[in-house]
Structure formats: structure tokens, C-alpha cells
Amino acid sequence: MNNPTGARKGLSLSDPRVRAWLFQVVTVVAVIALGWFLIHNTQTNMQHRGITSGFDFLERSAGFGIAQHLIDYNETDTYARVLLVGLLNTLLASAIGIVLATVLGFIIGVARLSSNWVIGKLAAVYVETFRNIPPLLQILFWYFAVFTALPGPRGSINIDDLFFISSRGVNMPGASMGEGFWPFVVSLLLALVAIVVMVRQANRRFDETGQPFHKFWVGLLLLVGIPGVCVLLFGNPLQWQVPQLKGFNFTGGWVLIPEFLALTLALSIYTAAFIAEIVRAGIRSVSHGQTEAARSLGLREGPTLRKVIIPQAMRVIIPPLTSQYLNLTKNSSLAAVIGYPELVSLFAGTVLNQTGQSVEVMAITMGVYLTISISISLLMNGYNKRIALIER
Incomplete structure (x- = not known):
């Protein structure tokens, strides 16, 4: 007997949607099985060889120095x-x-x-x-x-006593946080928010009236003016150090x-x-x-x-x-x-x-x-x- 109109059809491999779901399920199962096999095989081999596993080593002291680090680091760190x-x-x-x-x-x-x-x-x-x-x-x-x-530090290329180029790299003036650093950061964020609001308002005005607006100059004024007022009120946000040659290398500044x-x-x-x-x-x-x-x-x-x-x-x-x-x-x-x-x-x-x-x-x-x-x-x-x- 034929199915009545609107009745649900049975699952059939001739249906492209059924085949698509079946292939996806088979693929996921195969990937999971392969991953489990690799993990189990690795753990078994490590146990046979007496190799310990785990991430506890991350808390141990490293005991070696690093030439360049953007954050504080010493040999006793983990x-x-x-x-x-x-x-x-x-x-x-x-x-x-x-x-x-x-x-x-x-x-x-x-x-x-x-x-x-x-x-x-x-x-x-x-x-x-x-x-x-x-x-x-x-x-x-x-x-x-x-x-x-390039020549060594003593024979380095000197640019205005600020930049020194040698085989040790490029030494340049370095900045450190001053007393007005965080107020300056807040003022810079406020300036960026003000610029975004200004640009959106200017674009909306242009779409409605067709009148252009000097977005670049106003944005530049906001970007310079707001942080500038902050510097006048709270002081310099950065303190600069100029590199100096001492012994066989430069000290101070950035390199x-x-x-x-x-x-x-x-x-x-x-x-x-x-x-x-x-x-x-x-x-x-x-x-x-x-x-x-x-x-x-x-x-x-x-x-x-x-x-x-x-x-x-x-x-x-x-x-x-x-x-x-x-x-x-x-x-x-x-x-x-x-x-x-x-x-x-x-x-x-x-x-x-x-x-x-x-x-x-x-x-x-x-x-x-x-x-x-x-x-x-x-x-x-x-x-x-x-x-x-x-x-x-």
C-alpha cells in the first residue's frame, strides 16, 4: 500500500541527505578512533620505556637566560x-x-x-x-x-648619539613608564572613542544632507589634543634612556x-x-x-x-x-x-x-x-x- 500524502518517508541510502549525515558520522567516529589509538599507543610506549608524562615540568625552574624578552625574565623563572x-x-x-x-x-x-x-x-x-x-x-x-x-660596539655607526648600529644590533633610546603613563593611556582611549563617534556622525550627516565634514583634521585634532591636555595635567607618560657605551657593550635604552x-x-x-x-x-x-x-x-x-x-x-x-x-x-x-x-x-x-x-x-x-x-x-x-x- 502506498504511503498516504504527507506521511514521513523511511530512511534510505538513496536520499542524499541521509548519505551526507551517514558519511559525516562515519568520519567523526573514524577520527575519534584514530585519536584514541594514537594517544593509547603513545602512553603505552612511554610506560614501557619508563618515561613520565604530564605537564608538571612547566612549574620547574628553567635555569637558562634568554637574550630578548619583552617581559621580565631571569634564570630562576619557570x-x-x-x-x-x-x-x-x-x-x-x-x-x-x-x-x-x-x-x-x-x-x-x-x-x-x-x-x-x-x-x-x-x-x-x-x-x-x-x-x-x-x-x-x-x-x-x-x-x-x-x-x-658590522663593526663591534666601539666602532658602531653613530646617528646623533641616539642610535648605534653594530654587530650587537641596533641600540636606541628606550622608554619606561612615567608618573602620567596610565592617565595618558586613558586619554588616548577616550580620543579613539571620540574619533569613532565623530566619523559615524559625519558619515550619517553626509548620507542625510550630502554635506562633507573634515573628518581627517578633526580626528587629528582629537588624537593630539586630548592626550596633549593629559600630559599638561599629569606630566610626561614616558621617561627616556639614551644608550651609552660602557666597556665592550651598550647599556640603557632598547636594543x-x-x-x-x-x-x-x-x-x-x-x-x-x-x-x-x-x-x-x-x-x-x-x-x-x-x-x-x-x-x-x-x-x-x-x-x-x-x-x-x-x-x-x-x-x-x-x-x-x-x-x-x-x-x-x-x-x-x-x-x-x-x-x-x-x-x-x-x-x-x-x-x-x-x-x-x-x-x-x-x-x-x-x-x-x-x-x-x-x-x-x-x-x-x-x-x-x-x-x-x-x-x-
Whole structure:
């Protein structure tokens, strides 16, 4: 007897939805089973070899120094502190590298499309040269052929008695918190909030009345004026120390060690070559009719590129740009070759050798890199979703 109209049909593998759910369930079960097998097998092998497991080693004293640390650190601190120091060093190199690579990549990408033959060819030579040299070789070149080849501290390059460039790195004036530091931070946050409110109000006014507003100058006035008044009331937020040569090295101020400089420059220059091609492809993807329409309205080439072409090209640029940011962050682990104290060098290198907790150390290291990569992806995907075209 046929089912009456509206009756529920039975489960059948001929139904695509049933097959889809079945394949997903089977996949999840298989992944869980594989994970359980690997964990059980690892624990069994470690027990047979008398290797202890657990994360108690993180509370033990490290007993070694670190050349660069953004937070207070000494040899008596724990391995957990070493993990944090390595993480911050990795994030510092990655963040600065991403900014430099983005700026340089956009400049080179636009230059490749220049009508000037010399500029276009120079940009092409840059791209074809640096993207075809492995990043490890570029790091080694900057470290051994450039920075370590500089003269020692006594023969350093002196710039206005403020900056000293030597084989020990770049020494520069360093800042420490003054009595007006926290009021200055609060005033800066208030200025940023005021700028956001002002921009939104100006945009709403423009949409309703068509009257423009000098957002840039008003924003600049707020950004300078509010913190400036705070400095007058509470004093200087920062106290500066100038580096001085004492003995065989400099004391005081900040120092950018050669390992950090070599890593940052190499990764920035290498990644910028790929970003340049992404930018060039994104600009090429915009219809030439957009350029002709902008010219018919009297826009010059500069405003046309900034206000018409680039905003539309960003929808094509962002997805592959995210991949390059992830690659740069992961390539920072190559710094272990030149001894830069980043996550892999400190934690997966020194800490692993001292403690022998290979499984735990590698699990933590991979988990940290996974978290960093997912965070970058979420931020870039959120921005990509924000600028995506919305059909009406």
C-alpha cells in the first residue's frame, strides 16, 4: 500500500541527505578512533620505556637566560615563563613582519602596473628575485652577510648619539613608564572613542544632507589634543634612556638584536613578493570600465586607485592575503637556525632537551601555532565578510 500524502518517508541510502549525515558520522567516529589509538599507543610506549608524562615540568625552574624578552625574565623563572617569552617574541616578529610585508607588497604590486617602464620592470625583478629564493637562505644572508659583519660596539655607526648600529644590533633610546603613563593611556582611549563617534556622525550627516565634514583634521585634532591636555595635567607618560657605551657593550635604552632584525627583514621581503602578485591580480580583476567611469567624473589616477579600484580589488585580495599572513607566522620558526629566541627555539628546542618531555612540549608548541593561525584566519575572514558585496 502506498504511503498516504504527507506521511514521513523511511530512511534510505538513496536520499542524499541521509548519505551526507551517514558519511559525516562515519568520519567523526573514524577520527575519534584514530585519536584514541594514537594517544593509547603513545602512553603505552612511554610506560614501557619508563618515561613520565604530564605537564608538571612547566612549574620547574628553567635555569637558562634568554637574550630578548619583552617581559621580565631571569634564570630562576619557570618553563611556563619561557613559553610565554617565546610566544611574545614570535608574535612580535610576526606582527612587525606582517605590517612591513603588507606595506611593501602593496607598493610593489601597484608599481608592477605602472605605465613607467623602469618602475614596472624594477618591481618585476624584485618579485621574481625574492620569491624564488627560499626564506631560510634569505634569513642566513641578512644575519651572516649583513648584521654580524658590522663593526663591534666601539666602532658602531653613530646617528646623533641616539642610535648605534653594530654587530650587537641596533641600540636606541628606550622608554619606561612615567608618573602620567596610565592617565595618558586613558586619554588616548577616550580620543579613539571620540574619533569613532565623530566619523559615524559625519558619515550619517553626509548620507542625510550630502554635506562633507573634515573628518581627517578633526580626528587629528582629537588624537593630539586630548592626550596633549593629559600630559599638561599629569606630566610626561614616558621617561627616556639614551644608550651609552660602557666597556665592550651598550647599556640603557632598547636594543634590536641581529637575530630579530635578520628574521623580520627576510620574512618581510620574502612575503612582500607574494603579496605584490596578489595585489596585482586583485587590481587586474576590477573591470576597466570602473577606471573609465572614474575618469569621466574627473578623478585623477591617484584618487581613482584609492577610492575606486583598491576597495573593489580588496574582495579578491583578502583570501590569498590571509594565506600569506599564515605562512609568514609559521616561517618565523626558521629563526631557530640563527638562534632567535622564539617559540620553537626556546620551547621545542632548549626546554625539550632539558626536560625530555617531547610529547607534551610538541603538543603545546603545535597547539600554540594552531591557535595563532586560527586567530589570524578569524580576523581576516571577519574583515572579508565585512567588505563583501551584499546582493539586494
